[in-house]
Amino acid sequence: MSPADAARIFAKLKVVDKPSTHHVTGWLVVEGRRVLPLHYSRGRKDMHGRVAHLFRKSLHVTPAEYADLVSCPLSREKYLELLRERGILT
Amino acid sequence: MSATALTPTPVVLIVEDNRRALDLRLEAFSDAGFTAIGAQSVDAAMREMRSGPAVDVVVTDIRLDDSKPEDKSGVDLARHIKANYRDMPVAGYSAVFGDSDVEGDRDVFDSVWPKGSNVIAQIDEIIAKCLDYALVTRKDRHETAFVVHDRLLRRHEQTYPDIELMRELSPGGDPAAARNDSALGEAGYRLKLVEAKGNGLAQPVIVWLLDTGDGIDAEVYGQPALYAHGATDTLAIASVVELMRLYAAEIGPDSMEAVGPALSLTEFLRDRLHATDD
Numbered sequence: 454m455s456p457a458d459a460a461r462i463f464a465k466l467k468v469v470d471k472p473s474t475h476h477v478t479g480w481l482v483v484e485g486r487r488v489l490p491l492h493y494s495r496g497r498k499d500m501h502g503r504v505a506h507l508f509r510k511s512l513h514v515t516p517a518e519y520a521d522l523v524s525c526p527l528s529r530e531k532y533l534e535l536l537r538e539r540g541i542l543t
Numbered sequence: 544m545s546a547t548a549l550t551p552t553p554v555v556l557i558v559e560d561n562r563r564a565l566d567l568r569l570e571a572f573s574d575a576g577f578t579a580i581g582a583q584s585v586d587a588a589m590r591e592m593r594s595g596p597a598v599d600v601v602v603t604d605i606r607l608d609d610s611k612p613e614d615k616s617g618v619d620l621a622r623h624i625k626a627n628y629r630d631m632p633v634a635g636y637s638a639v640f641g642d643s644d645v646e647g648d649r650d651v652f653d654s655v656w657p658k659g660s661n662v663i664a665q666i667d668e669i670i671a672k673c674l675d676y677a678l679v680t681r682k683d684r685h686e687t688a689f690v691v692h693d694r695l696l697r698r699h700e701q702t703y704p705d706i707e708l709m710r711e712l713s714p715g716g717d718p719a720a721a722r723n724d725s726a727l728g729e730a731g732y733r734l735k736l737v738e739a740k741g742n743g744l745a746q747p748v749i750v751w752l753l754d755t756g757d758g759i760d761a762e763v764y765g766q767p768a769l770y771a772h773g774a775t776d777t778l779a780i781a782s783v784v785e786l787m788r789l790y791a792a793e794i795g796p797d798s799m800e801a802v803g804p805a806l807s808l809t810e811f812l813r814d815r816l817h818a819t820d821d
Contacts, residue, residue, distance in 0.1 A: 471793060475782070476771075478789045480805060487805035490768040490790060494782075501772040502755030511768050541803050 454505035458523050459493035462512075465522070466529050483533060488542055489513070513541050553677035554578045558588045558603035558620060568602070568666070575670045577677070583607075585620045592628065597684065599677035602669070605637040605645065615640070621651040630683060632676035634669065734764070735776065742784055746815050750783060752776055763787075766811050768804060791816045 456477075463470055463479060468491055470479030481489040491511055493500070500508065509519040513536060521527035536542035555577045559565040565581045572579040580598070582588040584607060592598060601624055605617035621633040636656040637645065645657050654672055656665060737748045749764035755772075761779035763769035769786055773779030791812040794801075801809045 471789070473789055476786055476789055478786065478793070480793075482799070485799055487799055487801040487809075489804050490808045492768070492786060492789075494771070501758055502760045503753070504760065504770065504772045507760070507762065507767070507770045511770075543802070 454500050454508070454523075455498070456493050456496050456500070459500075459508060462522050463491070463493075465525075466532060483542060488536070513539060552576055552578045553599045553674060553681060554580065554597060555673055555677065556580045556582060556588060556591055556598045556601045558582045558585075558601065558607065558617065560584065560604065560607045560609060564604075571666050572602075572670060572673075575674070577670075577674075585616050585623075588620055589623065592624065598631070599680040599684075600673045601631060601633045602673060603633065603635055605635050605648075606639050612639075615648065618645075618648045618651060621648075625651055630680065632673075632680060634673055634676070636669070735780070737780055737784070742780075743788075744784070744815055748784075748787075748815055750780060752779065763811075766808060768808055787812055787816060 460477070462468075463477070466481055468479040469482050470477050472495075474495075476492055476494050478490070478492040480487040481491060489511065491508075493508060494504070499505070509516065512519065512522070514522065514532075518527060518532075518535065522532065533542060553576070555572050557565060557568045557572065557579060559568060559581070560583050562583065565583060569579045569581050580591055582591050588601070588603070592601075601621075603617040603620055606614045607616040607620070608614040617635055617637075621635060624631050624633055632653040633651065634654045634656075635645070635648075635652040637658055639658055641658040645655055649655055653676060654669075656669060731753055733752045735750050735752055737744070737750055739745060739747050742748075751762045751764060753760045753762075758772055758774045759776050759779040760772050761770065761776075761783045763783055769783055769790075771779055771782035771786060773782050790808060794809050794812060
């Protein structure tokens with residue numbers, strides 16, 4: 454899992470982001486409301502330690518769903534549907 | 544936080560300008576089970592107070608400069624310690640000043656052994672008294688630490704540093720039952736309090752730290768969205784604090800409505816980065 458993968462997920466989910474020197478912070482915004490805070494650190498290498506795992510957790514998805522997010526099958530609409538099922542988004 | 548993580552022996556700081564006299568006292572206190580630290584001047588003593596392990600009791604000679612017959616810088620040191628380290632017991636002794644000489648200074652000392660006391664002959668009495676002082680200081684410090692720790696934990700009852708890990712720790716059981724600090728501690732997590740002062744915070748923040756082999760992961764207690772990696776504890780924590788600032792910079796009175804995890808983070812940041820009436 455690299456920062457580029459995280460950037461692709463941000464783009465796919467239309468995360469409203471704000472890059473800074475070291476981090477890219479953002480919010481998943483749905484119907485004008487902030488729902489999830491999401492972020493990743495800049496860099497070329499893969500994420501250190503368990504950061505990739507923590508990034509997945511912040512998205513509230515399982516490893517399989519996360520893989521789908523990275524590799525494309527899971528769209529923003531389907532992702533929002535998952536969040537509704539989990540009570541994150543009402 | 545556990546008692547076993549704290550220094551097991553009482554710590555005494557002995558301030559004596561005469562090297563030989565200092566060594567004798569260090570040896571006597573060490574033999575009695577203390578961790579004994581020595582300093583030969585007021586400045587050195589204050590350095591030890593600031594940077595050494597938690598001192599439980601201070602024992603100081605009253606005259607710390609033999610070249611000045613009237614020197615009573617030990618009294619000044621005691622006053623300074625009392626002003627800056629509330630409830631720190633300070634014992635004084637002197638081979639120069641008698642009872643009447645120190646009468647006006649007794650208020651800054653918890654005990655004084657003036658000239659004629661024969662400090663070496665009474666060393667056992669002094670050590671016993673200092674041990675009493677040290678144990679009270681240690682007990683008070685522990686109680687204060689636990690009260691502060693518990694208060695902070697009560698404010699953030701829920702924490703999700705790693706749901707999957709907690710489920711692994713309680714196979715077949717209630718995941719909530721595993722949601723406790725000791726289980727995470729066994730899994731290698733460490734709790735650390737990030738002081739408000741020096742970090743630009745309005746209130747302290749607790750973080751979970753995990754050594755991942757290639758550095759340290761830091762997660763803010765109760766805020767799973769606030770995590771970062773760093774080569775050391777300090778760098779990981781600094782990165783988390785920077786994240787808090789970045790998010791907080793986007794939260795203003797006119798910012799868009801926040802719900803769910805975003806609302807939780809918004810409220811947390813307002814609480815931690817801005818002074819409250821609390």
